[in-house]
Amino acid sequence: MKFCYFRNLPISLLCMLILVLIIFQVRPAGSRIYIDINSPLQEKIPIAVPAFRYEGGELANKPLAKNMADILSNALSFSGFFQLLDPAVFLEDPDRMGIEKEEIKFSEWRFLGADLLVRASYLVQGERFELKINLFDVIHQKLLLSRTYNSSVISVRDTILRFADELMLELTGELGIFHTKLAFVGDATGKKEIYLADFDGSNIRQLTNDRSMNLSPNWSADGKQISFVGYKKGNPDIYTIDPVSKAMERISMRPGLNIAPAYHPNGGKLAATLSFTGNPELYLLDLRGQILKQLTLSWSIDVSSSWSPDGSKLAYVSNRAGKPQIYLLDVDKETTTRLTFEGDYNTSPAWSPRGDRILYSGLHNGKFNIFMISPDGRELSQLTGGEGNNEDPCWSPDGRLVLFQSDRNGTPTLWVMQANGTDQRRLRLALGGSHAEPDWSPRLTRTAP
Amino acid sequence: MQKSTAWILGALMLAMLLVLGVSCAKKTVTMEAEPTEEEMAVEGAAAQQAAEDAAARREAELAKMSDAERQRHEAAMMAEEARMRAFVEENIHFDFDKYDLKPKAMMSLDEKAAFLREHPEVRVLVEGHCDDRGTNEYNLALGDRRANSAKNYLVRSGVADSRITTISYGEEQPLCMEQAESCWWKNRRAQFQVR
Numbered sequence: 001m002k003f004c005y006f007r008n009l010p011i012s013l014l015c016m017l018i019l020v021l022i023i024f025q026v027r028p029a030g031s032r033i034y035i036d037i038n039s040p041l042q043e044k045i046p047i048a049v050p051a052f053r054y055e056g057g058e059l060a061n062k063p064l065a066k067n068m069a070d071i072l073s074n075a076l077s078f079s080g081f082f083q084l085l086d087p088a089v090f091l092e093d094p095d096r097m098g099i100e101k102e103e104i105k106f107s108e109w110r111f112l113g114a115d116l117l118v119r120a121s122y123l124v125q126g127e128r129f130e131l132k133i134n135l136f137d138v139i140h141q142k143l144l145l146s147r148t149y150n151s152s153v154i155s156v157r158d159t160i161l162r163f164a165d166e167l168m169l170e171l172t173g174e175l176g177i178f179h180t181k182l183a184f185v186g187d188a189t190g191k192k193e194i195y196l197a198d199f200d201g202s203n204i205r206q207l208t209n210d211r212s213m214n215l216s217p218n219w220s221a222d223g224k225q226i227s228f229v230g231y232k233k234g235n236p237d238i239y240t241i242d243p244v245s246k247a248m249e250r251i252s253m254r255p256g257l258n259i260a261p262a263y264h265p266n267g268g269k270l271a272a273t274l275s276f277t278g279n280p281e282l283y284l285l286d287l288r289g290q291i292l293k294q295l296t297l298s299w300s301i302d303v304s305s306s307w308s309p310d311g312s313k314l315a316y317v318s319n320r321a322g323k324p325q326i327y328l329l330d331v332d333k334e335t336t337t338r339l340t341f342e343g344d345y346n347t348s349p350a351w352s353p354r355g356d357r358i359l360y361s362g363l364h365n366g367k368f369n370i371f372m373i374s375p376d377g378r379e380l381s382q383l384t385g386g387e388g389n390n391e392d393p394c395w396s397p398d399g400r401l402v403l404f405q406s407d408r409n410g411t412p413t414l415w416v417m418q419a420n421g422t423d424q425r426r427l428r429l430a431l432g433g434s435h436a437e438p439d440w441s442p443r444l445t446r447t448a449p
Numbered sequence: 450m451q452k453s454t455a456w457i458l459g460a461l462m463l464a465m466l467l468v469l470g471v472s473c474a475k476k477t478v479t480m481e482a483e484p485t486e487e488e489m490a491v492e493g494a495a496a497q498q499a500a501e502d503a504a505a506r507r508e509a510e511l512a513k514m515s516d517a518e519r520q521r522h523e524a525a526m527m528a529e530e531a532r533m534r535a536f537v538e539e540n541i542h543f544d545f546d547k548y549d550l551k552p553k554a555m556m557s558l559d560e561k562a563a564f565l566r567e568h569p570e571v572r573v574l575v576e577g578h579c580d581d582r583g584t585n586e587y588n589l590a591l592g593d594r595r596a597n598s599a600k601n602y603l604v605r606s607g608v609a610d611s612r613i614t615t616i617s618y619g620e621e622q623p624l625c626m627e628q629a630e631s632c633w634w635k636n637r638r639a640q641f642q643v644r
Contacts, residue, residue: 303590
């Protein structure tokens with residue numbers, strides 16, 4: 001039983017327990033205790049992932065052993081939960097170590113400081129490979145998770161990431177984010193186009209290629225569509241595209257702006273800013289671009305909306321008080337409240353997957369930085385600072401990571417941090433030029449090639 | 450677009466020759482609201498032909514004129530040409546995060562409006578631009594408001610609404626790339642294209 005098991009573990013695993021409790025506990029809206037979700041995560045769990053043991057088959061496949069361990073290590077490290085032990089300090093040759101509980105020398109792993117250990121072995125037969133992976137609790141000498149996979153050699157990475165997702169489910173009660181994708185704008189070709197990458201920036205794929213200008217990619221809640229703004233026809237119009245087939249449709253092409261699309265979490269509609277009346281206002285559109293409802297009516301700019309996870313509210317940017325600030329609109333009640341009061345220029349709101357936080361970028365002392373606030377306007381905190389301009393934040397689907405754009409190294413590129421602002425690192429993207437306007441997909445059931 | 454603009458300017462030169470009474474043949478270039486690429490190519494070719502014809506006719510007419518007439522004529526031509534260039538090349542500028550027109554911008558727009566009233570065949574595309582501070586989406590909206598500020602002023606100055614279209618490029622087409630106010634100022638602009 002998961003809870004009983006965690007009770008006797010050291011602090012790092014206790015944190016997991018807290019997290020599990022938080023995830024499973026149903027709380028009334030607006031409750032406060034939730035917030036500390038980030039602080040327990042500061043202590044990372046030490047985990048050892050030795051090279052996978054090669055059980056025979058074609059010898060040419062032996063180098064996979066290290067690659068597979070690296071894929072898993074990199075994914076776990078990316079999640080921000082784990083501290084990966086350096087394989088150079090491992091005491092045994094991974095090829096000689098067994099992978100079953102009786103064969104593991106737990107005291108040695110304990111000595112190295114590992115709380116968790118992954119042991120795996122694999123076999124390659126032609127195009128097929130068989131992988132067995134075990135996850136152990138070193139301290140209590142227990143097998144926590146055991147999985148066997150039988151798949152094609154070309155899907156090695158996908159298989160290992162599946163295990164990583166299940167490992168996260170076992171430890172936190174929620175699947176990992178290892179089957180997600182990032183959409184962003186890149187100008188490597190000299191023109192702004194939409195690109196896709198895996199969660200960690202690998203496997204880059206160019207989605208649009210019309211050499212006009214494509215901006216503001218936004219994933220639908222089911223991950224099957226991306227909406228974006230394209231200038232292909234000489235005006236900023238809203239398009240939708242299937243990220244797998246690349247089938248594209250222009251859905252809103254009214255005179256003036258058709259920008260900032262934001263899919264509703266329940267699907268079937270999106271919010272967008274249109275300016276055919278002469279002023280940029282927010283509208284609710286169906287997926288064919290027909291207006292279902294006008295959401296704002298003012299003399300000011302209303303743009304950049306982000307839905308609350310239940311789809312009842314929108315955080316958006318308005319300059320109705322003279323400067324851009326974040327406002328919240330209750331779509332059914334048609335009531336608007338102002339959220340941000342600190343600073344003269346706050347934009348790009350991003351509502352957290354759990355609904356308890358809103359990220360935005362704000363201008364202070366001439367630099368843009370990322371801030372976090374709760375929807376009731378309290379608990380404002382600054383997540384970035386002192387390093388260039390940091391803008392356009394978005395959440396990982398588990399709400400633990402924040403992806404954003406930063407020019408701290410010169411050209412704007414994508415960076416990732418924990419949701420408490422720690423662990424800021426540049427995303428490794430094998431793509432030149434600048435990278436901007438990231439949007440993180442939900443967990444994907446089908447993966448793009 | 451630049452090229453076709455050049456030919457349209459050429460066609461305008463022809464129109465001016467007509468105004469000055471040098472020729473009696475009336476030829477105007479009409480423009481569709483949304484010309485396709487093919488139509489633009491055809492228009493471009495027609496404008497090119499017209500400009501070449503005009504140049505040839507101008508040579509012939511100039512040959513017949515007295516020196517004084519020729520000088521007066523050339524001075525008038527150059528002045529008109531300068532007005533056209535100013536129309537396209539002179540941007541109007543805005544303060545950071547603002548779209549209200551500054552006095553200097555209004556003066557510039559007064560000249561543009563006068564030019565447009567005298568040349569009813571000209572259609573205009575007003576582009577709104579921003580500096581690169583702030584978010585992309587907000588700047589797209591800001592650029593839209595800037596373009597519309599300029600358009601509305603021209604309309605109030607007697608230019609038909611239907612002759613002016615707008616587009617916002619937000620922060621996407623800077624004229625200047627440095628991180629300094631002198632550069633940001635250049636980028637915060639409305640820019641005018643003759644269509």
